[in-house]
């Protein structure tokens with residue numbers, strides 16, 4: 148389809164190289180991603196999404212779907228393909244009485260937070276989706292309508308279609324949050340991390356335990372969502388994990404907490420991530436993590452975030468999202484500015500993560516980088532991957548939606 152024909156049927160517009168807004172649309176969070184779509188289709192309606200998919204398929208253009216552009220590997224941006232840009236579809240409508248939010252496919256979490264405040268895994272709180280499939284059908288997926296697709300969309304990434312609307316269940320969480328951070332030197336980091344691990348197993352579920360390691364130095368803490376006074380009640384127990392060099396206890400609003408990493412300068416860095424899931428944190432894993440962090444070279448920062456709580460409440464087979472028995476999610480995250488350092492930085496992150504491979508039970512799909520099918524196999528156990536592959540065969544047998552952590556249709560891997 149000629150570009151002018153596509154433009155004529157759209158509520159939105161088509162941008163190509165040189166148009167105002169084109170460079171802005173192709174720029175995403177990771178500064179390493181510098182690809183040039185042959186066109187950006189700025190969609191303003193479900194009708195636009197249907198028309199864009201049809202045009203891309205008839206012209207053989209690879210599709211990338213842009214919402215927030217925060218995928219670390221930059222899956223939103225296809226080189227010489229069609230970017231289906233959902234950012235003009237960013238409306239959030241909250242029904243406070245029914246505790247429901249209808250969120251368009253291009254909305255950022257910040258827009259939802261401003262309109263409401265939500266809690267728990269997003270995918271566990273979706274009531275229904277509106278989806279445009281590769282064939283151009285507009286479907287609803289919920290427990291009652293297309294339940295197989297509903298299962299796959301909750302954790303299966305962008306493999307089955309373009310979501311144009313999410314209906315979320317909302318939960319009361321109050322307006323406040325408390326962030327606790329204690330810094331430890333490398334001498335005391337190991338013993339503190341062991342004590343932090345023990346406390347995390349018994350702490351109230353409103354506390355999400357966090358750890359950050361850089362150059363062997365350790366910051367341990369927790370994030371409390373809810374009444375800050377109740378969060379402070381955990382401080383005496385937390386003080387027993389060791390003697391820090393510095394303590395920070397910060398009150399903030401829930402919205403500020405959600406936007407904490409969302410700084411403008413954060414968008415200027417080149418990035419590489421590598422993640423693991425751990426079902427437990429044995430002493431030798433802690434030692435390996437700290438030794439690797441303190442090694443000379445460009446070893447990046449690493450973090451641990453405790454799972455459990457509301458994540459573990461849901462049976463593992465209820466959604467495509469997997470490995471709910473994970474105790475801690477690990478991510479090592481490199482960031483730098485000089486392109487000449489790309490190879491060395493990426494190699495250092497991979498090497499550090501590889502020292503912990505033996506302890507890993509898998510990885511979170513959103514923390515995967517450029518691992519391809521091997522990474523997808525780390526994200527989903529074999530039985531889930533088989534079910535996801537069957538869904539892919541039904542909803543996207545030609546693998547139109549492949550610029551993602553891709554689940555290939557049968558026989559195409």
Ligand SMILES: Cc1cc2nc3c(=O)[nH]c(=O)nc-3n(C[C@H](O)[C@H](O)[C@H](O)COP(=O)(O)OP(=O)(O)OC[C@H]3O[C@@H](n4cnc5c(N)ncnc54)[C@H](O)[C@@H]3O)c2cc1C
Pocket residue numbers: 176211212213214215216217218219221222223233252253304305306308309310311408513550551552
């Ligand atoms: C600083 C930072 C912190 C993060 N923290 C967390 C965290 O705490 N928890 C967590 O789960 N993740 C976290 N992530 C990962 C992030 O949630 C994922 O990378 C997510 O996919 C980003 O969504 P996006 O809309 O920005 O995606 P984009 O980069 O726009 O797109 C990512 C992928 O999703 C597809 N896609 C986008 N929109 C749609 C749609 N409407 N329908 C179908 N497919 C679509 C695209 O094709 C692409 O494959 C974090 C990322 C960053 C940068």
